Amino acid sequence: MKAAETRILELRAELDQHNYRYHVLDEPSIPDVEYDRLFHELKALEAENPHLVTPDSPTQRVGSAVLTAFSKVKHEVPMLSLGNAFEEAALYEFNQRVVQTISPLPNDLFSGVNVEYTCEPKLDGLAVSLLYVDGRLTRGATRGNGTVGEDITENVRTVRNIPLRLMDGGWPSVLEVRGEVFIEKAGFERVNAHQIEIGEKVFANPRNAAAGSMRQLDSKISGRRSLKFCSYGIGQVQRDFADTYYGMLQKLKKWGVPISNKLRLVSDVEGCIAYCRDMSEQRLDLPYEIDGVVFKVNNIASQRELGFRAREPRWAIAYKFPAMEELTELLDVEFQVGRTGAVTPVARLKPVKVAGVTVANATLHNMDEVARLGLMIGDTVIIRRAGDVIPQVVQVVQERRPTHARAVEIPQTCPVCGSQVERTQLIKRSKGKETISEGAVYRCVGRLACGAQLKQAIIHYVSRRAMDIEGLGDKTIEQLVDEKLIGSPADLYKLKYEQIIDLEGFAEISSKKLLKAIDDSKQPTLARFIYALGIPDVGEETAKVLARSLGSLDRVIVALPEVLTYLPDVGLEVAHEIHSFFEDEHNQNVIGALLGECQMELQDTGDLGAEFAASATLGGMLDKLNIPSVGPGAAQKLADKFGTLEAVVKADWLDMRQTLPEKQAQAVRAFFDVAEHAQRALAIEQQLKDFGMHWQSEKKVVEGLPLAGQTWVLTGSLELMSRDVAKEKLEGLGAKVSGSVSAKTHTVVAGPGAGSKLTKANELGLKVLDEEAFVGFLKQQGVEVG
Ligand code: NAD
Secondary structure (H helix, E strand, O other): OHHHHHHHHHHHHHHHHHHHHHHHOOOOOOOOHHHHHHHHHHHHHHHHHHHHOOOOOOOOOOOOOOOOOOOEEEEOOOOOOEEEEHHHHHHHHHHHHHHHHHHHOHHHHHHHHOOOEEEEEEEEEEEEEEEEEOOOOEEEEEOOOEEEEEOHHHHHHOOOOOOOEEOOOOOOEEEEEEEEOOOOOHHHHHHHHHHOOOOOOOOOOOOHHHHHOOOOOOHHHHHHOEEEEEEEEEEEEOOOOOOOOHHHHHHHHOOOOOOOOOOEEEOOOHHHHHHHHHHHHHHHHOOOEEEEEEEOEEEEHHHHHEEEOOEEEEEEEEEEOOEEEEEEEEEEEEEEEEOOOOEEEEEEEEEEEOOOOEEEEOOOOOHHHHHHHHHHOOOEEEEEOOOOOOEEEEOHHHOOOOOEEEEOOOEEEEEOOOOOOEEEEEEEEEEEEEEEEEEEEEOOOOOOHHHHHHHHHHHHHHHHOOOOOOOOOOOHHHHHHHHOOOOOOOOOOOHHHHHHHHOOOHHHHHHHHHHHHHHOOOOOOOHHHHHHHHOOOHHHHHHHHEEEEEEHHHHHHHHHHHHOOOOOOOHHHHHHHHHHHHHHHHHHHHHHHHHHOOOOOEOOOOOHHHHHHHHHHHHHHHOOOOOOOOOOHHHHHHHHHHHHHHHHHOOOOHHHHHHHHHHHHHHHHHHOOOHHHHHHHHHHHHHHOOOOOOEEEOOOOOOOOOOOEEEEEOOOOOOOOOOHHHHHHHHHHOOOOOOOOOOOOOOEOOOOOOOOOOOOOOOOEEEEEEEHHHHHHHOOOOOOOO
């Protein structure tokens, strides 16, 4: 075994490095649990060898040296760290130490002494000090090494909930407020999405995002990051203003300083334990991340009596929750093939427990993500669980890369069917220009010839929200595909009783039932059918929009991408996906077989949706053509002047010059001088006319359906119909059904058990219908119920 001294020196050097990366660079290379393990090893060795303790040991100090890029701030009252407890037993020990100090009674009498504690969440962000002089924020600083911090005044001013002036009155003329600047989970996701978009470094966790944003030299950047502040104490004050910690925070609150809404006062250590349990249950549902809870002796005189040790107060303790991040090894990267052929890398990990759950796999999303992480097989990686989502690999520990590490490579051919794997292309069109770039997704070109895609396609096709074929589980589908009994959704309708009864888990009754369920699915609504086809990027909502707007499959099949963009919420990318899906010969064959041999009958209305029919304006169409330098205003002017597309196409530039400024007139002329552009525009117009649309002179949506433009919300349980059915009926009447109540909501349907949505609806004074009234309303609208 290594001599204690050598190990102590080794640990100190390593911890110093990590402290520097964490506190100064905001770029830790290991997760906190690993840091804590090293820290506790050092602490234990120092406890066994007290003569080896030195004042510069990380166990004796707070934070790290400060960044020289900022001016320095001296803390009149040091900013300390907190002692830690990882088990409930350690809280009892802490309580006992407190009791022994503040009420020095004989040992056997201690048990009867109760100490009042405050309980708060331990927010994971950056500790800051805010100095208010005569009620005005005059300085913001980081904790730094506890004695000297960095001046971040400009940055703290950008945190919206930090008051620049204190409210009310009665504050001390000098008041240093302390607390945590943090970022909420949603804000963190947004920051990282933005970082990816601009090709910048992604933050591994919300703490790094908050700390990194606060310690920015450019305060404009901090201002964009939706940071928040929560106070949990004070530093220097010109005069005392409270006897208890709880009372002090209430005063701060009165002066406009934000404090935690989870702050509680308990009468003894048992209260602390109950708070721990409660918060640990709430933890994943909170909008921000917490890494534990903090308990503080409430009485300030007692706090003074207890005092401090090297780096922490004796009157407070942090109870740490199990870490959401862990270290493990990346054993391999495998590739999974999804329904649309996307070939996705999945990390196979050495199993490791993260906050009580064993993790052996993690999603890697796509090859861009692998490249961004700089991931190699054999690497030690940090994995992170956030909420209930699938664990993620957030970082590679570079310094632990073994020499045998190998690169992650996308297979050239599909691991399931051996077809070619191709990188997808992203096509962006704007103002007449088309740019093609490489997408992050790779796809197997095998489509339904690929077993993996076929299985997923069938699983999707039969699913409840698609064709709703009961009795066909994933396992059965796998068996049907593996035994080559089906090669496309159309083959489902050709299955014979003798084939089904031979499948695992099937007997006479279940086989007959399945055949009947398959047969019963032959009259789907158009929307279900479109959704069931599994067109990339077309979810249930888009399928409904397609069905409602175009009214027939024939129109959906031939619709040009530009025409599809007239539909609500359909952008050009999705429009192209839809168009190329129906252009594909293989897909045409499957649809042909379903409607032909399989005798499927779609329940479509045949009519064009009123809203869609009304949306065609010549000006709108000219705008959609993306003519360089022509926006909606100029497009409308052209429409008003020329009246028809043909006239615009043929107009000479002098005519056009009467309507538009020279530059735009030239651009329009040059655009239509390209024969392809003119033909394309005329083809779009022709298609709209074929669909039965006419140019509207004004860009006004005709209120075709009775509930067009209205947003409804369903809440509570419905007894006469399922929520899905209620939603379908409302959508059929033209309403949008939303999951949340806002001032824009038109009506809320509230069944028994309705909770916060109903309360909010009442608060906002919205129209609320119970189920009976709702059914009555539907009947009035001529909608059948039941
Ligand atoms: P700490 O984070 O454990 O506790 C002290 C801090 O808690 C305070 O400074 C304050 O910022 C914060 N806090 C949140 N809520 C609070 C509340 N209600 N009351 C008081 N304080 C509250 O200690 P620390 O000294 O800031 O940092 C040590 C921690 O940082 C360790 O957990 C360690 O894992 C981590 N760390 C990690 C690395 C790494 O490389 N991964 C390196 C250094 C430190």
